[in-house]
Amino acid sequence: xxxxxxxxxxxxxxxxxxxxxxKDISALTPFVQEALVGFFCKDWGPQDRLVFFLTxxxxxxxxxxxxxxxxxxxxxxxxxxxSAKEEPVPFTEGYSEEEIRKNFLTVVDRxxxxxxxxxxxxxxxxxxxxxxxxxxxxxxVLKKIxxxxxYYGAFEVLGNPRDVQxxxxxxxxxxxxxxxxxxxxxxxxxFAVEEFVRYGLAERLYDLVQGEIRPILKRSRGQxxxxxxxxxxxxxxxxxxxxxxxxxxxxxxxxxxxxxxxGEISLDDFLPAFAPLIGxxxxxxxxxxxxxxxxxxxxxxxxxxxxxxxxxxxxxxxxATVTELCRLAGLKGSDKKNRNFVSSLLAMNAQxxxxxxxxxxxxxxxxxxxxxxxxxxxxxxxxxxAFASLADVxxxxxxxxxxxxxxxxxxxxxxxxxxxxxxxxxxxxxKRKTAKTERA
Numbered sequence: 001x002x003x004x005x006x007x008x009x010x011x012x013x014x015x016x017x018x019x020x021x022x023k024d025i026s027a028l029t030p031f032v033q034e035a036l037v038g039f040f041c042k043d044w045g046p047q048d049r050l051v052f053f054l055t056x057x058x059x060x061x062x063x064x065x066x067x068x069x070x071x072x073x074x075x076x077x078x079x080x081x082x083s084a085k086e087e088p089v090p091f092t093e094g095y096s097e098e099e100i101r102k103n104f105l106t107v108v109d110r111x112x113x114x115x116x117x118x119x120x121x122x123x124x125x126x127x128x129x130x131x132x133x134x135x136x137x138x139x140x141v142l143k144k145i146x147x148x149x150x151y152y153g154a155f156e157v158l159g160n161p162r163d164v165q166x167x168x169x170x171x172x173x174x175x176x177x178x179x180x181x182x183x184x185x186x187x188x189x190x191f192a193v194e195e196f197v198r199y200g201l202a203e204r205l206y207d208l209v210q211g212e213i214r215p216i217l218k219r220s221r222g223q224x225x226x227x228x229x230x231x232x233x234x235x236x237x238x239x240x241x242x243x244x245x246x247x248x249x250x251x252x253x254x255x256x257x258x259x260x261x262x263g264e265i266s267l268d269d270f271l272p273a274f275a276p277l278i279g280x281x282x283x284x285x286x287x288x289x290x291x292x293x294x295x296x297x298x299x300x301x302x303x304x305x306x307x308x309x310x311x312x313x314x315x316x317x318x319x320a321t322v323t324e325l326c327r328l329a330g331l332k333g334s335d336k337k338n339r340n341f342v343s344s345l346l347a348m349n350a351q352x353x354x355x356x357x358x359x360x361x362x363x364x365x366x367x368x369x370x371x372x373x374x375x376x377x378x379x380x381x382x383x384x385x386a387f388a389s390l391a392d393v394x395x396x397x398x399x400x401x402x403x404x405x406x407x408x409x410x411x412x413x414x415x416x417x418x419x420x421x422x423x424x425x426x427x428x429x430x431k432r433k434t435a436k437t438e439r440a
Contacts, residue, residue, distance in 0.1 A: 001114035003048040003148075005041055005084070006107070007033045008091070009058045010123035013068040015161045017173035019153050028170055031062070031073045032122045032153030036177070037080065040118055040149070044084035050077065051110050053091040053103075063088060100131065107135040108142070115145045121180070122153040137187055150180045193277040197284050200307040202234070202241040205281075209234040237281070240288065244300050247315045249323060250334065252300050253293035257285050294324045294427070301420050310409075313416050314394040321387055321423055322346075328434050329372055337361050345369050349381050350388035379433045383426040390419045 009031075019026045019035035026035035037050060052073070054063055061067035063074050077086055089110060092099040111117065117139075121132055139145045155175045158164045164173060185208075192205040209230050236257055243251040287299035297320030304313030325342045326333035333339065344362035348355075348369075355366055362369050373380060393415060396407055407415075 003044055004051055004115050004117045006051045007120035008053045008123045009062050011057045011061050015165045016170055017155055017175045019177050020174050021177040033073060033120060034076050036120050036151055041082055041084055046083050048084040049087050050084050051087045051089055053089050055091050055093055104131055104135055108139050111139045111143055111145050113143045116148045117145055118149045120151050147184055150184050152178045152180055154178055193280055197280050200241050200303060202237040206234045206238040244303055247312050249316060249319050253296055257288045305417055310412050310416060311397050314397055317423055318390055318394050341365055346384040346387045349384035375437055376430055376433055379430040383430050386422040386426045
């Protein structure tokens with residue numbers, strides 16, 4: 001792993017200027033690369049590299065001595081006395097698709113796993129701006145590089161080069177250097193939100209937000225309201241996704257995602273890259289804004305349907321059904337005996353077994369079971385029928401299809417939606433029956 005400064009050297013005879021980055025101002029130089037290397041690379045070691053992509057003409061005119069200047073960039077860099085190694089790299093003009101492809105591979109090949117990169121794009125030409133961005137993001141995935149910065153020396157702010165040379169004294173030529181790193185990171189934000197919305201994965205989004213707000217919270221000792229709100233939002237999203245993946249029904253029920261929370265924070269002046277994307281996130285998690293635990297469980301099953309989390313979907317639907325029925329019966333749903341009682345009640349009703357054949361926890365609480373059976377009537381029977389079918393498929397999954405009559409994977413995926421609808425409809429009828437009975 002090394003620190004890499006990468007830049008493209010052009011062919012023009014550049015006008016000398018000072019370059020300003022923040023409070024730092026460079027010495028007078030015709031080469032923005034010299035200024036940037038001075039800003040960033042003074043303390044770099046011999047394992048670090050200064051990579052310059054040179055066309056044959058650029059090498060002749062601006063890299064070597066005696067071209068456009070008595071001293072080319074190569075000599076001027078050596079006078080800085082840096083420890084980092086200079087690395088001139090031949091580059092084509094990019095006049096054909098083949099040359100563009102070759103240039104792309106040339107940029108990527110200069111990078112090694114884990115390199116930290118500062119990229120100067122001041123003299124990028126023709127297709128290079130897009131090529132650079134694609135190459136950097138490709139290398140981020142392929143070689144896990146880290147982009148420390150992307151910079152542009154904006155000499156044109158001073159005016160036309162000829163006018164600058166004729167009308168502005170050298171000591172007054174101070175050109176700004178623009179930090180464009182955040183625009184490259186917009187791809188990260190876009191990918192992170194897309195990853196969350198399309199695949200239900202929240203880790204990248206969480207890591208990005210935490211990286212942005214950690215220094216803010218440190219400076220404010222945790223008192224910055226917007227940073228704290230964003231931390232809570234992204235932590236909630238991460239917890240939601242993890243709890244669905246791991247089938248934590250009680251944790252899903254306890255998650256609090258407030259619609260007001262999303263609508264009240266203004267991020268335009270705080271985290272502009274995130275502000276336009278938060279609407280997509282809000283739309284994704286709206287089903288979880290409810291305080292009804294059963295609706296949250298159903299929202300989790302729909303999430304599983306959207307992201308092919310088939311085993312999780314069946315598991316959450318079955319266990320949430322038992323929990324909700326316990327709740328409607330006035331029982332504590334986390335109690336193992338209560339869950340066995342309710343599960344057996346559903347199974348016996350699905351099989352239409354008389355109470356004399358009830359065993360286990362249901363047999364020990366026969367009178368309680370008969371009272372619920374009478375209270376719910378046909379609504380319980382319909383729910384029991386839907387539940388029995390669901391439980392059979394879940395057993396098929398949990399046994400990995402290692403039994404006779406095992407379903408095909410495609411059938412398991414397709415049928416989850418059917419089981420979801422059947423359970424939801426049967427439970428709604430039973431809940432209305434319960435409410436009506438309690439009002440009477």
